[in-house]
Amino acid sequence: MKTALTIAGSDCSGGAGIQADIKTMTANNVYAMSVITALTAQNTTGVSGIVNVDTGFVKKQLETVFEDIYPDAIKIGMVSSSEIVDVIEYELTKYKAKNIVLDPVMVATSGAGLIENTAIKSLKEKLFRTAKVITPNILEAEVLxxxxxxxxKDMLKAAKIIYENHGCAVLLKGGHSINDANDLLYENGKVKWFFGKRIDNPNTHGSGCTLSSAIASNLAKGYSLEESVKRAKDYISEALLAMLDLGKGSGPLNHAFNIKGEYAKESDNE
Structure with a gap:
């Protein structure tokens, strides 16, 4: 079985972060592991608190994973301090990590800031260069x-700037603010648009985490970057179309829409 590691923050409400990543990886048939960088108190209405994990313990988590079950792909999400960025960059380089998908998480779906300004600089200078692809949304791409x-046209211009500055492929997510969920993959002058249809579902909490984790899952299984993005887009579309409606704000996706079996049948009948 192929393996994937998520390095990200915890979302106690289960819709984003580590929890969304593990659900997504499992649904995409890879073995999921995690290194937690931060604890967040959040739900569908917002983030009420963030506590960064001690850098020494982040280091210990990474070492423990790599020395036992080497990941075939890695997803990096919320990294809110420059000190944690330094540790991650050092360990990934030491262990020659591969197939790294970096989601430059800066703002939660609810609008709450999730990263220190100094960490953004470190993220760009140290972790971007390790990534196979980064997956910014429109707001993040404007910052970058x-x-x-x-x-x-602006999406293409921004993706080109980010690629030329950092040397990693860029999947710029259009989302409903720009187009009908059309995303742009840019790498070394090669442009590929992934066209999606507008899904009328306000519950998008954790959609960025889910997409990047699905890409990592497919890279772990040996698919090309382009095919991994396509398969990830198909997965997240189905998770949105399942129309799960939980919480008082922007709710989570149904990551388990395609999981069938006896236990699922019992749950459906409850």
């Missing part, structure tokens, strides 16, 4: 590129 993004 330094330009305002209003349409598809």
């Amino acid at each position: 590129s330094g330009i305002s993004i209003k349409d598809d």
